[in-house]
Amino acid sequence: MSKITRRAALTGAAGLASLPLATLKFARAADPTKVVYWHHFTSQEEFAGLKAVMEQFAKKFPNIALTQENIPNPEYMTKFTAAVMAKSRPEVSMVAPERLPDMLAMDGLIDLTARVNAWKLKPYFPADRWVGATQKGKIYGVPAFTFVDWVYYRKDWFQAAGIEGPPKTLDEFVTAAKKLTDPSKNRYGFGLRGGPGGYAYIVDLMEAFGTQFVVDGKNAMDKPKALAAVKWYSDLATVHKVVPPSAANDGFRQIMEGFKTGQTAMTWHHTGSLVELVRAMKPSEFGTAAKPAGPAKRVARLSYQYNGLMKHDNEQAAWDWIAFWGETDPAIAFLEATGYFPASTEVAKDARITGNPLYAAAAETTTFGTLPPAFVGYAGWSQNVVLPEFQKILVGQQNAEKAVDNMMKGLDAALN
């Protein structure tokens, strides 16, 4: 019997001790690649849609462990900025086009141009799909779906009031709103969003009246045109009184509740709220329409929502996730859950879209719709200056001219 020396015993013990480490190494080799996805989906429908897409993705890519993290939309840039500053970025982030300049200015996204150009589905995404995610010729996001701005209107009230269809111009819009307003019944012609998120409609109207905002990095606002727009919009509350008294504080939830509960006859939002209304109201009660034309232009936004990569770690797996949204099955699954339009022309030909009359207005809007403005400082200017200055008109604290002066000063400050 051989004698076990002290050295041999120690060597054996060391070998045994290293076994779990070796096993761990093997286990790690087989571990799925981790991808963290930041998004700002809010509603039940959106979460159902995301779940459907994630389930399909998990089947196709079992070696990728995808984790979704929901960041409330108003805090999205706060978290994004903190992640960039603290170097704790997720692999993938949702990218709204109006946020792209700010995200890029803080070096928060990585260049995807080479990957996009080599992507087999790129032919189904025409050039306009990429504008909102492109800067200086480089692409920083892949379109996932589209928000198409449109009008919801009470079909039954329009018929009862003898109004022929939804308004096509802003003049027709005011006429219809006046006819449908009856404060004694707590009924108003239009659910104006003057609270959180309401800045977008003020900006849209200024453009519909003919002003530009930034040209060659300089303030290009045309005061008379901007003033006409702001006056038209605020007159709905202060002169025509066709909006609920709560308009100055009404955000998304309030305008939707106002429409669903029979307080308002029309409201502006995008295709994203269709599923909620279909569930809450009868088909005979409401319809959808393209937004009315302004004196200079018909403005409705096509907001392609993108997914972009924030870091090079696990880059292939992260790319697989954002490219997956362009495929037919996940895009249709997401549409069925949320009503959100696919960004791919191939998917848009699907019978489930072309056969639904409620989507006709969205199809019409895609023929003239434009992307929201995108310049560095837009988010701060529109939310910190445009909206509160407009609210001050609604509550009688100042007139439209003073508000436009302050908006123009605010834009100067944002650009300088």
Add this chain to the structure above:
Amino acid sequence: MSESPVLKRSLAARLSDGRAWPWLLLVPALLLVAAVVLYPTLTGMDISFRQMRLNRPALGTGYIGFTHYLAMLNDTVFWVALQNTAVWVVVTVVLELLLGLMVALALDVELPGFRTIAVIVLLPWFLPVVVAGNIWALMLDARLGVINAALVNLGILSDFKAWFADPAWALPAAILVEAWHGFPFFALLLLAGLKGVPTELYEAAAVDGASLWHRIRHIQIPALRMIIVASVVLRAISLMNSPELLLILTGGGPGYSTQVLSLYAFQKAYREFNFGYAGALSVVMFLLLMVGSWVYVRTSNALKD
């Protein structure tokens, strides 16, 4: 070789005998305080003197002296926010203190069911601000709000009121919501203070024929003075620095009628990415709190006890 432990021990022994020893023992704690408190505070102050606009990297991050502070002088929103902040902090603290004192005095009597009632009273404090804010936004809603419905049914209002869309009512309504959420903080601390009042004092007062009011006025409130001063300072700091509730209820609007400094700093930092200006606003808030707290503590004579 065997001398080394002896040498080490003698070094430690020599150090522990010296006058520097207590200071050496404090070093780890001081380093921790410097890392956790001093460094972030000084960095925040440093940022306020720099051009820190994250979405304008071409401007650089160099020192620009007092530019942000001078800009504040001509910033009308800053002055409105300063005024609103004073109202927001002072009125809310006074309301919460009065409510908290009344509740603490009532709970101190220890009637049957006292513990259950105490838990119910403290519930608002346990609710996250986001939840409390959304609950009240719904209760005060101009379409579906139960408070509006109750006021209309009682004949106090003729119609549902849009509280947060009216500049005259938006800040008072938000203050009421905050007072509801925050008064249990005072109730809890003051109740703890009342439990520490010696029963002999109450017995002596009873012998002297003191009324309930005299008991409160001459025994309980004086006994609570230190707690009141400390809790008022803590709560004022918390209110000054927390924009969450106003962010949920009004976003600072309509117009700037509910804009306060903390919310303004938040919006400057995370909507405009102007961290330099936001830093300067934070320094102003810091100074206001320091001076305000010092004046309050001095005038309350709390330290003389």
